[in-house]
Amino acid sequence: MGQYKMHLLVCGGTGCRASESARLVDVLGEELVKQGLEKDAQVVTTGCFGFCEKGPIVKIIPDNTFYVHVMPEDAAEIVAEHVLKGRRVARLLYQDPNSGETIEDSKHMGFYQKQLRIALRNCGFIDPECIDEYIARDGYAALGKVLTEYTPEQAIDILKKSGLRGRGGAGFPTGIKWEIAAKNAADQKYVICNADEGDPGAFMDRSISEGDPHSVLEAMAINGYCIGANKGFIYIRAEYPLAIQRLEIAIRQAREYGLLGTGILGSDFDFDVELRYGAGAFVCGEETALIHSMEGERGEPTVKPPFPAESGYLGKPSNVNNVETFANVPVIYLKGPEWFASIGNERSKGTKVFALAGKINNVGLIEVPMGITLREVIYEIGGGIKDGKKFKAVQTGGPSGGCLTEKHLDTPIDFDNLLASGSMMGSGGMIVMDEDDCMPAVAKYYLEFTVEESCGKCAPCRVGNKRLHETLEKICEGKGTEADLDYLRNLSSVIKDTSLCGLGQTSPNPVLSTLDNFWDEYVAHVTTRTCPSGRCKALLHYSIDTEKCTGCTACVRVCSTAAITGEKRQPHVIHQDKCIHCGACFDKCKFAAINVQ
Amino acid sequence: MNKIKSLDDLRRMKQAVESGIDIREKGDVPEEKIVQIRVAMATCGIAAGARDTMNALIEKVNKDNIHAVITQGGCMGYCYAEPTVEVRVPGKEPVVFGDVDTKKAAEIIDKYVKDGELVEGIIPMNFQSINQ
Ligand SMILES: Cc1cc2nc3c(=O)[nH]c(=O)nc-3n(C[C@H](O)[C@H](O)[C@H](O)COP(=O)(O)O)c2cc1C
Numbered sequence: 001m002g003q004y005k006m007h008l009l010v011c012g013g014t015g016c017r018a019s020e021s022a023r024l025v026d027v028l029g030e031e032l033v034k035q036g037l038e039k040d041a042q043v044v045t046t047g048c049f050g051f052c053e054k055g056p057i058v059k060i061i062p063d064n065t066f067y068v069h070v071m072p073e074d075a076a077e078i079v080a081e082h083v084l085k086g087r088r089v090a091r092l093l094y095q096d097p098n099s100g101e102t103i104e105d106s107k108h109m110g111f112y113q114k115q116l117r118i119a120l121r122n123c124g125f126i127d128p129e130c131i132d133e134y135i136a137r138d139g140y141a142a143l144g145k146v147l148t149e150y151t152p153e154q155a156i157d158i159l160k161k162s163g164l165r166g167r168g169g170a171g172f173p174t175g176i177k178w179e180i181a182a183k184n185a186a187d188q189k190y191v192i193c194n195a196d197e198g199d200p201g202a203f204m205d206r207s208i209s210e211g212d213p214h215s216v217l218e219a220m221a222i223n224g225y226c227i228g229a230n231k232g233f234i235y236i237r238a239e240y241p242l243a244i245q246r247l248e249i250a251i252r253q254a255r256e257y258g259l260l261g262t263g264i265l266g267s268d269f270d271f272d273v274e275l276r277y278g279a280g281a282f283v284c285g286e287e288t289a290l291i292h293s294m295e296g297e298r299g300e301p302t303v304k305p306p307f308p309a310e311s312g313y314l315g316k317p318s319n320v321n322n323v324e325t326f327a328n329v330p331v332i333y334l335k336g337p338e339w340f341a342s343i344g345n346e347r348s349k350g351t352k353v354f355a356l357a358g359k360i361n362n363v364g365l366i367e368v369p370m371g372i373t374l375r376e377v378i379y380e381i382g383g384g385i386k387d388g389k390k391f392k393a394v395q396t397g398g399p400s401g402g403c404l405t406e407k408h409l410d411t412p413i414d415f416d417n418l419l420a421s422g423s424m425m426g427s428g429g430m431i432v433m434d435e436d437d438c439m440p441a442v443a444k445y446y447l448e449f450t451v452e453e454s455c456g457k458c459a460p461c462r463v464g465n466k467r468l469h470e471t472l473e474k475i476c477e478g479k480g481t482e483a484d485l486d487y488l489r490n491l492s493s494v495i496k497d498t499s500l501c502g503l504g505q506t507s508p509n510p511v512l513s514t515l516d517n518f519w520d521e522y523v524a525h526v527t528t529r530t531c532p533s534g535r536c537k538a539l540l541h542y543s544i545d546t547e548k549c550t551g552c553t554a555c556v557r558v559c560s561t562a563a564i565t566g567e568k569r570q571p572h573v574i575h576q577d578k579c580i581h582c583g584a585c586f587d588k589c590k591f592a593a594i595n596v597q
Numbered sequence: 598m599n600k601i602k603s604l605d606d607l608r609r610m611k612q613a614v615e616s617g618i619d620i621r622e623k624g625d626v627p628e629e630k631i632v633q634i635r636v637a638m639a640t641c642g643i644a645a646g647a648r649d650t651m652n653a654l655i656e657k658v659n660k661d662n663i664h665a666v667i668t669q670g671g672c673m674g675y676c677y678a679e680p681t682v683e684v685r686v687p688g689k690e691p692v693v694f695g696d697v698d699t700k701k702a703a704e705i706i707d708k709y710v711k712d713g714e715l716v717e718g719i720i721p722m723n724f725q726s727i728n729q
């Protein structure tokens with residue numbers, strides 16, 4: 001690697017790739033050559049910066065200039081102005097959504113200021129296809145340290161002391177999981193990395209696999225040493241082609257360097273990793289279903305126990321961890337368990353990556369210390385609610401989670417508090433909703449997903465969720481009754497109690513938590529048959545303001561059900577029994593004489 | 598490609614490659630903890646040899662292992678004294694030096710950055726500086 005005065009880091013994550021960042025890399029390179037600057041500046045393709053919505057992102061080092069929405073056409077100007085003359089291209093700078101100021105140095109962006117990047121430490125920093133850059137960042141040093149300084153028991157102890165808990169959903173203490181797998185004697189054991197990531201909207205595992213694949217490989221090798229396994233699998237969804245490609249390159253490079261293979265770093269420890277592809281069924285992210293799918297069986301969950309740590313892949317003890325969990329591991333060994341345990345709060349240590357989405361100004365991937373409040377995440381990192389609207393709720397934990405409301409804004413976010421609030425950490429999806437969102441409709445949306453993804457093996461989940469969905473549909477169409485609300489609640493608890501796997505055991509959560517937090521909204525739907533946020537079309541009530549109506553008959557002509565009558569030049573009337581709430585009259589009226597409620 | 602056969606091999610490997618991303622590591626250091634040097638690189642500066650000055654500074658900083666980040670800036674308005682270099686040592690007011698050729702660049706590092714001694718050629722500041 002040569003010495004360059006300037007590095008142009010171009011995001012090569014899936015988000016930015018989708019808007020031509022790969023071509024941008026080429027064009028920037030060509031421009032440097034054209035302007036005779038190829039020895040001064042280097043173009044580096046990195047992983048995701050987390051700011052995908054504003055992509056393609058280009059960050060210029062060493063001055064930390066953060067350019068957003070950079071197109072190949074902008075390359076010449078960046079090179080001529082910034083690289084050659086040191087003048088920032090103002091029109092490409094990020095603008096603070098609230099103050100409207102342009103921000104020159106990414107260290108001063110609200111989006112990054114409150115973040116603490118451990119799992120994402122190398123994303124947007126190194127070239128994920130270059131093992132040397134990973135090594136330059138102390139890559140594989142943790143593996144070296146563990147292999148030369150610790151026995152497996154000591155290494156597991158360190159992990160236990162760190163307090164790391166699984167980032168894939170349930171938050172099980174990782175050190176204890178490793179210990180159980182280590183204690184189960186067998187001739188063969190396996191390490192499995194869960195990169196199935198099925199939560200709608202979540203993309204932290206994808207970003208880590210794309211942006212820092214070696215950290216996952218290194219952690220898996222450490223895991224192998226600790227539990228006595230010499231074979232690892234990464235179960236990754238086939239819909240993640242870029243992550244697959246980066247992992248394949250990383251595996252090849254690690255083998256070439258002898259960091260995977262036999263006798264790693266002069267020890268007598270052998271370890272290798274292989275990829276296995278999932279077909280994208282949500283339930284295949286559940287560890288027992290995942291293992292069955294790897295075995296070539298149907299991707300259906302089975303009852304635990306036995307846990308994978310006792311009997312996993314091919315009946316052998318297997319340790320399953322999530323991508324983000326693994327990405328935390330090497331740093332813990334390098335900086336020490338005390339350091340890790342000093343971040344976060346009482347029972348949740350370290351950080352968590354969240355995918356911030358919905359009605360929020362800064363959509364993206366963020367990593368924050370456990371114990372941060374929702375208010376900090378939404379208003380400081382997220383830049384507040386879009387269009388100055390009012391915050392209503394945030395759904396965490398995806399389809400298995402629940403919603404948090406205004407009263408939770410100052411609750412520290414951690415595994416236990418989220419559970420106590422009727423939601424869960426899940427994989428880290430965070431969907432922000434504003435005053436225009438209808439909560440029964442939100443619950444219906446999640447149930448739609450669950451019904452689609454239920455594997456159908458057990459009746460409570462297969463049939464129960466379908467009934468929940470139907471009932472919610474009825475309510476949103478204005479045909480629900482008060483008895484339906486009790487029915488929702490009862491059925492939900494039955495499904496939770498009797499389902500076979502985590503999918504059914506959590507799928508009613510969105511229903512229960514919206515019932516708890518937005519009871520009035522449900523009641524409005526079934527009693528006065530109104531939708532307070534005006535989302536449920538069927539519940540909209542159209543009427544004509546007789547003061548404003550000029551009797552022009554324009555509405556009569558667009559009404560497909562002949563629900564509007566009246567004399568020419570006289571105020572008209574909408575007959576509610578015939579109205580299908582299509583909104584055509586509303587759109588047509590030039591005098592704003594149609595009221596919607 | 599050579600195999601990495603031991604932890605020592607790995608350490609040597611790291612040493613060999615870490616300079617390649619050093620500039621990125623420094624970009625992440627909070628401003629109050631690192632020496633910031635900015636070379637004016639507008640047309641006038643480049644014509645007066647700012648490019649050589651910048652290269653000399655980078656070389657010097659690397660050779661002497663100085664914790665500094667060197668950036669290039671636009672014209673500072675001292676065209677009569679190009680190349681100009683602005684130096685901000687943590688805890689001190691920024692200082693602008695004029696007519697910095699490669700020799701003077703080394704002198705600035707040796708005397709001003711390392712020992713806090715002032716070097717001839719300081720331009721009185723009447724202009725905006727780094728981070729303001
Ligand atoms: C329906 C369902 C889907 C799941 N999907 C995922 C997933 O996509 N990724 C994941 O890491 N864990 C998922 N899990 C959790 C896994 O079963 C398992 O707990 C996890 O991979 C363990 O890793 P951890 O301890 O590192 O979190 C899912 C669980 C359920 C019940």
Ligand code: FES
Pocket residue numbers: 011012013014015016017047048049050051052053055056057
């Ligand atoms: S993909 Fe570029 S910032 Fe996320």
